[in-house]
Amino acid sequence: MRTSGCYFIGSIFISVALTNAFAHSYGPPPGFTAAPGDNARACTACHAGNALNSFSGSVNIILKSGPVYIPGVKQRVMVQVADAAQQRWGFELTARLNSDPANGQAGEFAPVDNFTQVICQDAGPLPCASGVSFIEHTSAGTRNGTPGGATFQFDWTPPAADVGPVTFYVAGNAANGDGTDLGDHIYTSSIQLTPADPVAPSVTASSVVSAATLASGPVAANSWITIFGSNLGVTSRGWSESDFTQGAYPTSLDGVSVILTAFGAPRLAYIGYVSPTQLNVLLPSDTNATSVLVQVRNTAGITPQVPLTVQSNAPQLLTVGGKYVSGTHADGSALGAPGLLPSIVSSPAVPGETIFLYATGCGATSPALIPGQVPGQAFGLVTLPQVTIGGIAGTVVSGAVVPGTGGVYQIGVRIPANVANGDLPVVMQLGTTGSVLALITVQR
Numbered sequence: 263m264r265t266s267g268c269y270f271i272g273s274i275f276i277s278v279a280l281t282n283a284f285a286h287s288y289g290p291p292p293g294f295t296a297a298p299g300d301n302a303r304a305c306t307a308c309h310a311g312n313a314l315n316s317f318s319g320s321v322n323i324i325l326k327s328g329p330v331y332i333p334g335v336k337q338r339v340m341v342q343v344a345d346a347a348q349q350r351w352g353f354e355l356t357a358r359l360n361s362d363p364a365n366g367q368a369g370e371f372a373p374v375d376n377f378t379q380v381i382c383q384d385a386g387p388l389p390c391a392s393g394v395s396f397i398e399h400t401s402a403g404t405r406n407g408t409p410g411g412a413t414f415q416f417d418w419t420p421p422a423a424d425v426g427p428v429t430f431y432v433a434g435n436a437a438n439g440d441g442t443d444l445g446d447h448i449y450t451s452s453i454q455l456t457p458a459d460p461v462a463p464s465v466t467a468s469s470v471v472s473a474a475t476l477a478s479g480p481v482a483a484n485s486w487i488t489i490f491g492s493n494l495g496v497t498s499r500g501w502s503e504s505d506f507t508q509g510a511y512p513t514s515l516d517g518v519s520v521i522l523t524a525f526g527a528p529r530l531a532y533i534g535y536v537s538p539t540q541l542n543v544l545l546p547s548d549t550n551a552t553s554v555l556v557q558v559r560n561t562a563g564i565t566p567q568v569p570l571t572v573q574s575n576a577p578q579l580l581t582v583g584g585k586y587v588s589g590t591h592a593d594g595s596a597l598g599a600p601g602l603l604p605s606i607v608s609s610p611a612v613p614g615e616t617i618f619l620y621a622t623g624c625g626a627t628s629p630a631l632i633p634g635q636v637p638g639q640a641f642g643l644v645t646l647p648q649v650t651i652g653g654i655a656g657t658v659v660s661g662a663v664v665p666g667t668g669g670v671y672q673i674g675v676r677i678p679a680n681v682a683n684g685d686l687p688v689v690m691q692l693g694t695t696g697s698v699l700a701l702i703t704v705q706r
Contacts, residue, residue: 288400288401289352289354289379289381289398289399289400289401290305290308290352290354290398290435291381292354292381292382292383292385292393292394292395292396293383293396294307294308294354294433295354295355295356295396295431295432295433295450296314296431296433296450297356297358297363297364297429297431297452298358298363298364299363299364299365299394300356300431304433304448304450305352305354305433305435305446305448306448308443309435309437309443309444309446309448312446312447312448314448314449314450315448315449315450316447317345317347317436317447317449318345318346318347319343319344319345319346319347319348319411319434319436319447319449320342320343320344320345320434320449320451321341321342321343321344321353321432321433321434321449321450321451322341322342322344322451323339323340323341323355323430323432323451323452323453324339324340324341324342324413325337325339325340325453325455326338326340326499326502326504327497327499327516328497328499329453329454329455329456330455330456330457330458330496330497331369331420331428331455331456331457331458332420332457332458332459332460332496332497332516332517332561333420333421333422333423333424333425333457333459333561334419334420334421334422334423334561335419335420335516335517335561336372336417336418336419337417337418337419337420337516338374338415338416338417338504338505339355339415339416339417339418339430340413340414340415340504341353341355341413341414341415341432341434342411342412342413342414343411343412343413343414343434343435343436343449344410344411344436345410345411345436345447345449346409346410347436347438347447348409348436348437348438348439348446348447349406349407349408349409349410349437349438349439350404350405350406350407350408350435350436350437350438350439351399351403351404351405351408351411351412351414351434351435351436351437352398352399352403352404352434352435352437353398353399353414353432353433353434353435354396354397354398354399354432354433355371355396355397355398355430355431355432355433356394356395356396356397356430356431356432357369357371357418357428357429357430358394358428358429358431359425359426359428360426360427360428360429360454361425361426363429365393365394366394367390367393367394367395368420368421368425368428368429369418369419369420369421369428370389370395370418370419371395371396371397371416371417371418372416372417372418372419373397373416373417374415374416374417375415376400376402376403377399377400377402377403377405377414377415378397378398378399378400378403378414378415378416379397379398379399379400380395380396380397381395381396381397381398382395382396383395383396397416399414404437406439407439411436415504420455424457424459425457426457427454427455427456427457428454428455428457429452429453429454429455430452430453430455431450431451431452432450432451432452433448433449433450434448434449434450434451435447435448436448436449458496458497459496459562460493460495460496460517460560460561460562461493461562461563462493462560462562462563462564463491463492463493463494463518463558463559463560463562463563463564463565464491464492464493464565465489465490465491465494465556465557465558465565465566465568466491466568467568467569469489469490469491469568470487470488470489470556470568470570471487471488471489471490472485472486472487472488472576472578472623473485473486473487473488473542473543473622474486474578474579474580474581474621474622474623474697474698475578475698476488476584477698479571479576480571480572480573480576480695481545481570481571481572481573481576481623482545482551482572482573482574482575482576482577482622482623482624482625483545483546483547483548483549483550483551483572483574483625484544484545484546484547484549484622484623484631484663484668484669485544485545485576485578485622485623485669486534486542486543486544486545486622486668486669487542487543487545487556487570488540488541488542488543489520489540489541489543489556489558490539490540491539491540491541491558491565492538492539493538493560493562494518494536494537494538494539494540494541494558494560495515495516495517495518495536495537495538495541495560496516496517496538496560497515497516497536497537498536498537498538499515499516499535499536499537500534500535500536500542501515501533501534501535506636509635509636509638510634510635510636511532511544511634511635511636511668512532512533513530513531513532513533514530514533515533515535515536516536517560517561518533518536518541518558518559518560519531519533519558519559519560520533520541520543520556520557520558520559521556521557521558521559521564522545522546522549522554522555522556523554523555523557523567524549524550524552524553524554524555524572525550525552529546531543531544531545531546532544532545532546532634532668534668541558544668544669545572545669546633546634547630547631547632547633548630548631548633549572550572551572551573551574552572553569553570553571553572554569554570554571554572555567555568555569555570556568556569556570573695574625574626574693575623575624575625575626575645575692575693575695576623576695577621577622577623577624577625577647577690577691577692577695577696577697578621578622578623578690578697578698579619579620579621579688579690579697579698579700580619580620580621580622580670581700582598582602582603583602585700585701586598586599586602586685586700586701586702586703587619587620587688587700587701587702588619588620589617589618589619589620589702590617590618591609591611591615591617591618592615592616592617592618595607595608595609596608596609597609597610597611597617597702598610598703599685599703602703610703610704610705611677611702611703611704611705612677612704612705612706613677613678613679613680613681613704613706614676614677614678614679615676615677616659616674616675616676616677617674617675617677618672618673618674618675619649619672619673619675619688619690620664620670620671620672620673621647621670621671621672621673621690621697622669622670622671623669624643624647624661624671624673624692625643625644625645625692626643626644626645627641627642627643627644627662627663628641628642628643628644629641631663636666636667636668637663637664637665637666637667638665638666639665640662640663640664640665640672641662641663642660642661642662643661643662643671645692645693646658646660646661646673647661647673647690647691647692648690648691648692649673649675649688649689649690649691650687650688650689650691651675651677651678651681651686651687651688651702651704652678652681652682652686652687652704653687654678654680654681655678656675656676656677656678657675657676657678658673658674658675659674659675659676660672660673660674661673661674673690677704681704682704683704683705683706684703684704685701685702685703686701686702686703686704687699687700687701688700688701688702
C-alpha cells in the first residue's frame with residue numbers, strides 16, 4: 263500500500279512538473295511586457311536564472327510607416343525576436359496611452375494568422391470587459407526548431423481620435439526549445455508613436471500623369487499613374503508584402519485611397535506608394551477605355567474629381583533615370599552601358615541578340631488578368647507591339663505580364679543586325695499610340 267501511495271504521489275509531482283515546463287508554449291499570462299503596471303521582470307518571472315537583456319539577442323518592434331499612428335486607421339505591426347543561439351520564440355506586447363501608461367489601453371489588436379492571439383488583463387473573453395489587452399504568441403507561433411529568430415505580425419487599430427502619444431511595450435522570449443523554463447533569453451523593448459492627423463488632400467487637374475513619363479496624356483488599364491498634390495498622406499512608404507491579402511493588391515495605404523468613377527460607378531484603384539505630395543497608383547486591369555474621374559481620399563477629406571483619359575492601350579517603356587530603357591539580356595543580366603546602375607553590372611546590347619524590355623500600358627492579355635490579383639504567371643499579350651531601335655524595326659518575339667508584379671510587361675525584341683553603335687532611340691508602338699522616346703546603348 264505504501265508503495266502504491268508513493269507511486270501515486272510521485273505521479274502527481276511529475277504531472278505538475280510537466281505542466282510547468284510547457285505552461286507558456288501557448289502564450290504567457292497577461293501583464294509580462296515590463297510596461298508600467300506590468301511585472302517589471304517580464305518573462306524572467308517564469309523563465310528564471312537570467313536577467314533581462316543579458317544576452318546578444320534582441321526584440322524589435324517594426325512599424326512600416328514609422329513611429330506614428332493615424333487615428334482610427336489600422337496598421338500592420340511586426341515583432342522580431344532574434345538570438346543566434348536559440349531556436350524557439352515567443353513574445354507579449356501591449357499598447358498604452360502615455361497619459362495613463364499603467365491602465366490606459368490604446369487601440370485594439372487583431373491576429374492575422376495562427377501565430378498570435380489576443381488576451382485580456384481580466385482573463386475574460388474578447389472583447390475585454392475591463393483593463394488592458396495584450397497580443398502574444400500561440401503554440402504554433404513558437405516555431406520550435408527555427409534557428410536564429412522569428413517574426414510575428416498582427417494588426418493594430420489605434421483609437422478613433424487623437425489621444426496623444428502611445429507607447430508599445432514588448433517582451434520577447436528567445437528559447438532553447440528544450441521544453442523547460444531554463445536556458446531561455448528574455449529581451450524587452452518599447453517604442454513611442456505620435457499621432458499624425460491628416461489634412462484634407464488637394465489635387466489639380468494637371469497633377470494626374472503617367473508614372474512612366476510624368477506627363478499628362480492617355481494611359482491604359484493595368485498601368486501606373488502618378489498623382490501629385492498636397493496633404494495626400496501623412497506617411498511616406500511603398501507597399502510591402504504584408505499589405506497584400508491572398509494575392510490582392512492593396513486599395514489603401516495608411517488611410518489613403520484613390521477612387522475611379524466611370525459611367526457613374528465608383529471603384530478603388532490600387533495604391534503602390536503614398537506620401538504627402540505623391541501617390542503611385544495602379545489602374546485595375548478591367549478599367550474601361552473612357553474618361554475616368556479620379557479622386558484622392560484620406561481620413562480628413564476627399565478631392566474634387568479630376569478627369570483621366572484611359573485607352574485600350576497606351577504603351578510606355580520603363581526607364582532607368584528617365585532616359586535609358588530598363589531591360590535585360592537573355593541570361594537575365596542588366597542591359598545598359600557599364601556603370602549605368604550603381605552596384606549592378608550592366609553591358610550594352612549587341613546587334614542580332616534578343617533582349618527583354620520592360621514596359622507598361624501594353625493592353626489586354628490572353629487569358630485576361632484577374633482584376634485586383636497579382637498575376638501568378640506570364641499571361642501573354644493579345645497584340646504584340648512594334649519596336650524600332652535606331653529607326654530600324656526590331657523583331658518582337660514575345661510579350662507578357664511579369665508574374666508577381668503589377669502593371670509591368672516584358673517585351674522580347676531581337677535587335678536589328680544592321681544598327682549602328684552608340685546610344686540609339688527606342689520607340690514602342692501599339693496600334694496608333696507610341697511611347698515616349700528612350701535610349702539603348704548598342705555596341706558590337
